[in-house]
């Protein structure tokens with residue numbers, strides 16, 4: 514967004530690939546400002562560590578916080594000594610204006626979408642209206658070393674790409690509606706495909722990982738995109754795309770075929786829960802039956818679907834009831850999850866991945882407010898948010914079971930378990946596969962001896978190879 518004839522912006526990604534802390538400190542010495550983009554959680558600790566070093570090298574340098582955490586907690590973030598200015602919501606125009614204002618040493622009052630500290634007082638400017646992202650200039654890829662951002666996806670050189678900003682829906686566990694007020698804007702298809710051509714031709718990128726909240730908004734947009742992509746015959750595939758069940762089920766079969774023909778490999782969906790009342794409570798706007806139909810649809814077109822499920826989502830049934838009743842609700846969620854998975858995969862465990870999580874109260878949404886009512890202790894300052902605290906109503910035993918399913922049972926139970934898993938110790942692998950399928954079928958999870966064996970086995974491998982258990986999968 515900055516005028517390159519006046520400013521020399523440096524983009525430094527926090528990656529272990531190079532000593533980014535030192536780079537930031539060095540660049541900050543004669544800079545106009547340091548801006549950090551920080552999610553809630555561990556990012557905060559990392560940012561504070563760097564900022565402390567920067568403050569030593571250049572105590573007067575204005576520090577700007579942008580991205581999710583500062584947008585959800587503008588006041589609390591600015592109460593910290595580690596922040597001078599925050600950007601709330603869409604950052605492009607606000608950041609540009611802040612830099613220009615700082616450069617002119619002009620007052621920050623009136624810079625829409627920002628808040629700042631003056632003589633110890635916190636001042637919140639008015640919000641900035643959400644802007645169509647096609648009005649922003651093309652991304653200046655020359656500012657980064659693209660090789661540092663190339664990922665490996667199933668052996669392919671992969672690049673992360675975002676085609677749209679935000680989401681028009683309002684799930685009750687998500688901060689999007691609070692921060693971005695259900696706005697949505699997508700790049701034109703021509704602009705996206707120009708970037709993809711550049712990646713494929715200039716950087717030999719073979720796979721695009723889509724980072725959008727919700728790629729499949731507007732059937733006409735999707736069709737046009739796929740038709741153009743097919744025509745261009747680019748040597749790349751795309752995937753890891755998030756979609757919503759009900760919206761995609763409404764697509765015509767020809768659209769599904771186009772999506773498949775354009776090289777899409779997989780779609781990620783928030784299946785969330787097997788209990789309809791939970792889906793309704795979190796305003797998911799879909800039914801359990803629709804999830805089952807969605808899995809069938811993707812199977813029909815040879816596209817992989819990755820459902821994500823959450824256990825321990827609180828509802829109004831958790832309020833003012835004894836622990837025994839909460840446990841009963843958790844058991845209902847557990848059983849309904851297996852009922853749903855049986856309907857989806859009872860015949861074939863032909864999934865690539867099932868993602869399962871214990872609910873963590875992330876801030877900025879109605880479910881988080883309910884969590885506080887249910888005894889969740891919210892951190893009182895910026896530093897406190899470095900660690901995501903667990904929901905107090907989810908017992909350790911359930912957390913352990915969730916881990917067992919996520920890391921062991923679901924990966925091993927799938928039909929194609931051997932494709933992804935290491936080829937050695939075949940007998941042991943076969944035993945894991947059979948026991949995982951048996952446990953799923955009988956819903957018997959006590960005495961998880963083979964899970965303990967698996968953990969010992971992956972711990973030994975991690976020690977020998979330095980790779981984590983998830984990397985082995």
Ligand code: B12
Pocket residue numbers: 548549550551552553554555556577578579580581582585600602603604605608675678679687688689724725726875876
């Ligand atoms: C892709 C993605 C990932 C990727 C990559 C993450 C990364 N660090 O780049 C992966 C899979 C690794 C990931 C992991 C996690 N993610 Co994630 N992820 C996303 C996703 C889908 C897209 C991010 C993106 O690039 N958006 C597109 C850009 C354009 O939007 P943006 O990032 O919001 O940026 C705009 C503004 O926020 C602002 N802005 C952003 N940065 C900055 C910086 C400055 C200086 C300024 C001024 C402004 C500014 O301006 C931007 C342009 O308008 C978002 C949802 C979403 N759509 O944002 C969730 C999201 C960011 N993830 C989230 C979470 C919770 C996580 C995890 C903690 C999950 C987990 N439990 O492990 C981890 C944390 C990993 C980490 N610390 O980085 C939450 C964050 C909530 C929060 N309170 O912070 C989100 C919002 C999802 C959600 N709706 O709840 N994630």
Ligand code: SF4
Pocket residue numbers: 680681682683684687688689690726727757783
């Ligand atoms: S969870 Fe996904 S679909 Fe729901 S509001 Fe958030 S981004 Fe939108």
